[in-house]
Amino acid sequence: MKELLRTNDPTVIAFVTALLTGEDIACFTMDVHMSIFEGSIGVLPRRMMVRRADLFQARAILRDNNVEFEG
Template sequence: MKELLRTTDLTKIAYATVLLQGEGIAAFQMDVHMSVLEGSIGILPRRIMVRDQDLFLARAVLADNGIGTGL
């Protein structure tokens, strides 16, 4: 799996996940439960991971919808 997106913006994570699902790209969110360690203040970023073969298409989908991956 490859990292597609890293952000602390929960709305960006949700929007990107829906966009990827709409294109049939399986996405896995990592670091979701880190809020227990950080005290739910949202300073630790969450990541979206995709399969290696889906990375190029997933980046294109996010770029077409104005979401920069920052990677």
């Protein structure tokens, strides 16, 4: 799995998940339960992961939908 993006905005995570699922790209959100350690204030970012084979297409989908990401 490769990191596609990192954000602490839950709406971006939901939007990207919907975009990728609609294109049959499997994705996985890591660090979801870190709020237990941070006190539920949303400071720590979550990572959206995709398979290495899907990374190029997933990045193209994010660019086409104006989702900012590093990489």
